[in-house]
Amino acid sequence: MTVLPATEADLALEALYRDLAAVDLRPLWTITEQLLTPTPRPRAVPWLWSAATMKPLARRAIELVPVERGGERRVLSLQNPGLGGRPYAAGTLWGALQCLGPRETAPAHRHTPGAIRWVLEGEGVWTTVDGDACDMHPGDLVLTPSMNWHDHVNGGDSEMFWFDGLDLPMIEALDSIFFEQYPGPGENQPEPAEHNVSERAHPPGTRYVRGAVDGPLTPAPSPLLVYRWADTAAELDELAAGSDEPLLALEYVNPATGASVLPTLSCGVLRIRAGGHSRPVRRTGNAVFVAFQGHGTTVIDGQRFEWGPGDMFVAPSWSAVEHAADEQADVFVVTDAPVLRALGVYREQQLPGPQTVTGTFRPR
Numbered sequence: 001m002t003v004l005p006a007t008e009a010d011l012a013l014e015a016l017y018r019d020l021a022a023v024d025l026r027p028l029w030t031i032t033e034q035l036l037t038p039t040p041r042p043r044a045v046p047w048l049w050s051a052a053t054m055k056p057l058a059r060r061a062i063e064l065v066p067v068e069r070g071g072e073r074r075v076l077s078l079q080n081p082g083l084g085g086r087p088y089a090a091g092t093l094w095g096a097l098q099c100l101g102p103r104e105t106a107p108a109h110r111h112t113p114g115a116i117r118w119v120l121e122g123e124g125v126w127t128t129v130d131g132d133a134c135d136m137h138p139g140d141l142v143l144t145p146s147m148n149w150h151d152h153v154n155g156g157d158s159e160m161f162w163f164d165g166l167d168l169p170m171i172e173a174l175d176s177i178f179f180e181q182y183p184g185p186g187e188n189q190p191e192p193a194e195h196n197v198s199e200r201a202h203p204p205g206t207r208y209v210r211g212a213v214d215g216p217l218t219p220a221p222s223p224l225l226v227y228r229w230a231d232t233a234a235e236l237d238e239l240a241a242g243s244d245e246p247l248l249a250l251e252y253v254n255p256a257t258g259a260s261v262l263p264t265l266s267c268g269v270l271r272i273r274a275g276g277h278s279r280p281v282r283r284t285g286n287a288v289f290v291a292f293q294g295h296g297t298t299v300i301d302g303q304r305f306e307w308g309p310g311d312m313f314v315a316p317s318w319s320a321v322e323h324a325a326d327e328q329a330d331v332f333v334v335t336d337a338p339v340l341r342a343l344g345v346y347r348e349q350q351l352p353g354p355q356t357v358t359g360t361f362r363p364r
Contacts, residue, residue: 040284042316044090045082046300049097050363051310055161058099062159067106068187074099074106075164078288078312089314090286092173092336094166097312100125100154108151108182108189113168114221114262115150117142118290118332120163120310124156126195128188129225133195136162139229139292141252141332143261145221147178151188163290163312165334167264198225206258208235208250212268212337219263219342222254227261236271236330246276247323260338268333272296272325280322280351287315287335294329298322302358307331311363320351 006014020027028035058076067074077096078089089095098117100106108128117127119140126133130148144150154160171177182189202224232250239248251268252261260266272278272294280299289298295308301319315321323331340346 040318042091042286042318043082043084044080044088044286044314044316046303046305046313046315046319046361047078047080047082047089048305048307048311048313048361048363049078051308051312053364054097054312055310058097058161059159062099062101067100067104072107072109078314080314082316086169088169089288089312090169090316092167092170092339093286093288093314093334094164094168095288095312095314095334096164098152098162098164100152100160102154102157102159104154105188106152107187108149109180110147110149110182111179112146112176113166113171114146114264115144115164115166116262116265116267116334117144118163118165118267118292118334120161120290120292122156122158122160122162124158125152125154125160127152128191131189131192132197132225133192134198134226135195136160136226137229139232141227141232141261141267143222143225145262149182149189151182153188153191161310163332165265165267165288167262167336170264170336170339196226198223199228202255204231206255207231207253209253209258210239211249212251213253213258213260213266213341215341217257217259219259219338220254220257221263222252222256222261224255227252232269233330236269240271240273246273247271247278248273262338263342264336264339266335266337268335270323270331270333272323272329272331274328275326277324277354278322279353280320280355282318282320282349282351283335283337284317284345284347285336285340286317287321287333289313289315290332292330292332294325294327296323296325296327296329296331298324299355299357302355304357304360306360320355322355
């Protein structure tokens with residue numbers, strides 16, 4: 001093949017690119033297609049972390065890793081293989097399994113990332129959030145809003161496991177991470193004389209919306225810090241009695257405003273009816289799912305994920321997602337939707353018919 005000599009213009013352009021690079025400038029015309037993509041291209045990939053793998057490892061950690069100042073928390077973070085080793089479930093969401101052994105205490109601290117806890121297994125533990133000790137039971141949702149002091153105490157003789165969801169990657173991307181250890185005296189907040197103060201201050205009322213919050217609302221953390229599974233299950237049962245949809249959805253809300261429970265995180269529960277199969281939907285934003293009760297399957301961009309109690313899986317932004325179950329199943333979900341809605345970039349797209357399954361995920 002004949003190689004044509006470079007023209008004077010070619011040489012001048014090469015020189016321009018060298019000179020731009022030398023002063024840390026990039027010509028947009030060479031990278032536009034990388035930056036302005038037709039649809040979202042998240043680096044995170046659909047993935048599932050099985051309880052069968054995580055629970056034995058967590059029990060080993062209870063035996064080997066003390067929870068004390070310095071270690072702070074005994075947490076197994078979900079590391080998405082698409083994120084180059086970063087300990088995040090998705091580009092904007094942290095997900096993890098946290099475990100606390102009998103009579104253990106996780107020291108108090110606070111940070112700008114907001115967090116939620118979804119209890120999977122165990123009794124006898126409470127999380128104290130800015131002085132309010134919130135008792136934790138399976139299926140309960142506990143909030144620790146940004147810069148609220150919080151610690152975890154196991155007053156019982158059994159271990160407890162829960163899911164941690166945080167907006168940490170998002171706050172890191174905004175260069176807004178702050179962290180402080182509790183100044184004392186002691187490593188924990190004093191146990192108050194009464195537990196569950198916020199729960200008594202907000203009697204049953206507007207704690208859920210059916211479906212999801214519609215549109216951006218006042219971004220303030222919920223003053224109600226704990227949402228009980230008994231209330232959630234009753235709301236789901238009532239919703240099921242009045243609907244024949246295969247998939248029922250609730251979002252927890254701030255009882256004072258009707259907005260999502262935290263300015264950066266929405267939390268909800270999906271109930272898939274026995275024999276139900278939802279239509280595939282794409283949504284901007286990332287979602288982490290935690291199977292609570294029952295077994296089912298989720299197809300994410302053509303890949304089939306089989307799940308059961310305690311399994312955790314992630315659907316990156318703009319993935320096509322559909323759920324099915326042969327038995328009734330309840331799945332907790334946390335997303336970054338409040339931020340996308342506030343910025344005016346939230347989008348949904350219903351897709352026709354079920355997806356073609358191209359493979360089945362095999363958990364490690």
